[in-house]
Amino acid sequence: MAEDIKSIRIHPGIGMARLGNSDEFFIGPEAPGIVVDPGGKNGPGPNGGSYRDSKMQLKRQAQRFRVYAYDANGKVLAELNSDNVQSMRWRVHVRNMKAANYAFQGAYLFDPDKLRNPGIQPGLKPIERTQLIIDPGVQTIASGQTTPVVMQGDVFTGIDKGTLPGQLRFEGFTPKDPSKPVEVTYKPAKGIELGQLHLDSKDRLLFVAAPGKSECVTTPKVALSNPSETVNPPNGPNNGEDPLTNQFAYFNVPGWWDDTCGGEIDVTVTLKDGTVLSTRDNVKTATDEGTRNPHAGAWIVTAPPKYAPHMYHVVSILDRVYEAFPESYPNAGKTTNFYRDIYPLFVSAVNYGWVSAQAAGVTSETKDAAHGPRQPGNLLSKEYMAAFTDPSENSEPAREMVYNLMRHADGPNGRLVDSLMPPPPARPTSFKNPEFKREVEDFKMPKLWGTGGKPEQNKELGNDLPDQFLSLTNLQLQHIKEWSEGNFEVGVPLKPVPLEQLPLGEQPRALDESALEPTIGGGFHPGIEFPYLIIYREFFAEAFRVNKGIEPGSLSAYMSSPWQGDFWSCNTAWWPTQRPDIVFEYDKTKQTRTYKEWFRGYDEKGEPLSSTDGYDQMLYAWPKLGMVLPVKNADGSDVKDDDETVYAEFERDPALSRPPATKQSKQ
Amino acid sequence: MDIMRRHFVKGCAAASVALPAFPAFAASPTAVVGKTAPDIEKSIKASFGGGFSLKAHAQAGGQTYANIEHAGNWYAVASENLLDWTIVQSSLG
Numbered sequence: 001m002a003e004d005i006k007s008i009r010i011h012p013g014i015g016m017a018r019l020g021n022s023d024e025f026f027i028g029p030e031a032p033g034i035v036v037d038p039g040g041k042n043g044p045g046p047n048g049g050s051y052r053d054s055k056m057q058l059k060r061q062a063q064r065f066r067v068y069a070y071d072a073n074g075k076v077l078a079e080l081n082s083d084n085v086q087s088m089r090w091r092v093h094v095r096n097m098k099a100a101n102y103a104f105q106g107a108y109l110f111d112p113d114k115l116r117n118p119g120i121q122p123g124l125k126p127i128e129r130t131q132l133i134i135d136p137g138v139q140t141i142a143s144g145q146t147t148p149v150v151m152q153g154d155v156f157t158g159i160d161k162g163t164l165p166g167q168l169r170f171e172g173f174t175p176k177d178p179s180k181p182v183e184v185t186y187k188p189a190k191g192i193e194l195g196q197l198h199l200d201s202k203d204r205l206l207f208v209a210a211p212g213k214s215e216c217v218t219t220p221k222v223a224l225s226n227p228s229e230t231v232n233p234p235n236g237p238n239n240g241e242d243p244l245t246n247q248f249a250y251f252n253v254p255g256w257w258d259d260t261c262g263g264e265i266d267v268t269v270t271l272k273d274g275t276v277l278s279t280r281d282n283v284k285t286a287t288d289e290g291t292r293n294p295h296a297g298a299w300i301v302t303a304p305p306k307y308a309p310h311m312y313h314v315v316s317i318l319d320r321v322y323e324a325f326p327e328s329y330p331n332a333g334k335t336t337n338f339y340r341d342i343y344p345l346f347v348s349a350v351n352y353g354w355v356s357a358q359a360a361g362v363t364s365e366t367k368d369a370a371h372g373p374r375q376p377g378n379l380l381s382k383e384y385m386a387a388f389t390d391p392s393e394n395s396e397p398a399r400e401m402v403y404n405l406m407r408h409a410d411g412p413n414g415r416l417v418d419s420l421m422p423p424p425p426a427r428p429t430s431f432k433n434p435e436f437k438r439e440v441e442d443f444k445m446p447k448l449w450g451t452g453g454k455p456e457q458n459k460e461l462g463n464d465l466p467d468q469f470l471s472l473t474n475l476q477l478q479h480i481k482e483w484s485e486g487n488f489e490v491g492v493p494l495k496p497v498p499l500e501q502l503p504l505g506e507q508p509r510a511l512d513e514s515a516l517e518p519t520i521g522g523g524f525h526p527g528i529e530f531p532y533l534i535i536y537r538e539f540f541a542e543a544f545r546v547n548k549g550i551e552p553g554s555l556s557a558y559m560s561s562p563w564q565g566d567f568w569s570c571n572t573a574w575w576p577t578q579r580p581d582i583v584f585e586y587d588k589t590k591q592t593r594t595y596k597e598w599f600r601g602y603d604e605k606g607e608p609l610s611s612t613d614g615y616d617q618m619l620y621a622w623p624k625l626g627m628v629l630p631v632k633n634a635d636g637s638d639v640k641d642d643d644e645t646v647y648a649e650f651e652r653d654p655a656l657s658r659p660p661a662t663k664q665s666k667q
Numbered sequence: 668m669d670i671m672r673r674h675f676v677k678g679c680a681a682a683s684v685a686l687p688a689f690p691a692f693a694a695s696p697t698a699v700v701g702k703t704a705p706d707i708e709k710s711i712k713a714s715f716g717g718g719f720s721l722k723a724h725a726q727a728g729g730q731t732y733a734n735i736e737h738a739g740n741w742y743a744v745a746s747e748n749l750l751d752w753t754i755v756q757s758s759l760g
Contacts, residue, residue, distance in 0.1 A: 363739070595759075600712070
């Protein structure tokens with residue numbers, strides 16, 4: 001085999017690991033459509049596993065990386081692991097650069113002159129602001145190593161004191177004159193864990209995300225909040241010019257860190273005959289450092305948990321990869337297949353009706369007119385499905401109705417990226433071109449917020465921005481168009497195939513796709529796993545491969561700092577498949593349902609979790625909130641109502657339903 | 668109590684559903700006393716979410732009953748400890 005191998009590559013090219021406050025973890029999906037079981041027993045997972053450990057703590061989700069050998073023609077020869085190699089040495093470099101990065105003020109309003117923590121190491125590029133970067137350095141784990149490598153770093157180092165705007169909200173301190181700066185002291189945060197490296201039984205790499213900690217290092221502490229809601233609303237003091245106090249302040253809270261990260265994954269393999277192969281260039285021996293080859297090495301991103309693991313967002317990062325690299329789209333040129341290309345979109349749309357009040361049809365605007373059971377938007381009903389799978393002219397009106405309801409991204413090419421050029425760190429200007437000026441089509445689908453941000457908020461701020469609602473990608477819309485015109489084959493419902501049952505040659509792509517399928521590909525405000533930078537070809541060497549010269553941590557740095565404030569804030573029509581807006585209780589006998597807000601309960605002070613100002617409460621609540629999973633019949637099948645899968649909340653930590661005083665009195 | 672009941676009926680009419688009548692507060696010698704509307708509102712928000720609001724309440728027979736509203740939807744709910752609530756009836760059907 002050794003003589004035939006011309007290259008090795010790691011898959012997935014971009015991996016996704018998710019935070020959890022438990023020390024236990026499970027491995028994320030490795031084939032499209034597979035919802036993995038979290039392990040353990042007596043739980044609601046697909047195979048009876050539990051998302052929580054015995055202490056009710058939320059398990060982390062790990063990403064497994066595998067190595068594949070290719071011949072000169074790009075044919076997959078084998079997966080390389082301890083079965084067929086002498087040794088494997090993994091090299092990982094991740095960082096958290098959020099505190100050092102540019103402030104996030106919406107993708108269209110990006111301003112390279114506005115930094116987070118602007119008083120610390122001012123005037124430098126983000127990568128140069130080393131006091132604000134959590135950098136564990138290069139870490140390795142090799143065959144035979146049985147203990148995990150914990151990647152740790154420090155942040156806010158070497159800073160004694162500074163000043164922050166007096167309009168910020170502080171814990172236990174109210175400035176006498178908010179118009180004057182407040183002096184704060186800094187205490188460095190040390191030993192922050194960004195993740196762990198483990199090896200599985202065959203020396204594949206398991207990247208385990210961090211425990212989800214966040215903290216403020218200043219005294220007095222800056223409260224995680226949106227000060228513009230109380231100081232000079234709607235956009236804060238100084239006409240909203242300061243991203244620390246304006247309407248985007250909760251993305252850029254000074255003095256805060258979180259333990260998400262991103263960065264590069266490489267491997268050097270020594271075959272049984274002693275041949276050394278590496279995903280890095282210029283490697284001759286197993287321990288050579290070499291240089292990064294972006295076509296062969298991989299990337300890891302860590303992100304908050306996905307609380308509805310069976311549901312997919314209608315536009316995923318996978319869709320964005322193919323939007324940016326249409327030449328890599330595997331179904332290009334193929335006849336549209338209903339069950340492969342259309343039906344999954346309808347399933348996603350209908351599933352929103354179990355996690356979003358608007359999609360459920362329980363708000364005044366959408367009452368009984370959305371995607372819930374027996375509602376006109378139940379695209380999975382028998383009547384609709386009969387029409388949708390009928391290519392004849394008889395059903396064309398129904399198909400055209402669906403296509404005509406779909407929104408296209410603004411601009412002549414229908415691509416989000418066109419309105420956001422040039423890429424950061426340049427200031428975007430293309431959206432100001434007349435071709436992107438269009439009325440907001442709030443009646444079209446999907447009725448979820450877009451990268452331009454909520455229309456109501458933009459109106460309040462006087463912003464005229466494109467893409468205020470989410471649009472499908474052109475590849476997705478092209479399939480719907482073909483289908484609406486009758487140019488399609490029906491196909492059969494897809495049955496997900498586990499990785500080990502796939503032909504060898506199909507495994508790499510299965511890994512690449514499955515890591516990104518259960519993610520959020522818009523609206524990017526800024527995103528929840530990967531920021532809007534995923535839409536730019538410039539940042540990638542090819543599909544699924546982060547480009548050379550991209551520093552570890554620099555892409556994820558565009559996400560909210562810390563993530564919990566944004567995660568709380570996005571409580572309506574953003575990405576309810578990751579962060580549900582509402583959850584239902586279902587009465588099987590009566591086929592009726594009632595809902596509650598997903599973010600509810602008591603905080604650590606005994607106050608109810610807020611629907612209007614819960615930024616800081618998410619810090620406490622996130623690992624206790626419930627999972628949204630299919631309700632099962634006695635025989636293990638999913639409960640259906642009007643052909644929809646019924647979803648309800650499971651494994652919510654009961655501690656969240658009791659104020660702390662009550663907990664103490666019961667002990 | 669009468670005022671609360673009138674609000675309750677008005678709310679029901681607005682939602683076009685018939686919600687169950689509360690037990691007569693004065694008829695029960697074991698009525699929970701001392702739980703104020705703010706106590707109940709706090710419990711409702713913690714149990715159902717901050718967007719839910721308390722529209723009416725009564726206490727009788729060791730139970731607290733409340734009419735709550737969210738986005739035009741009404742629930743009649745009951746609790747014996749102000750921690751765990753049961754939805755007795757709902758405008759959602």
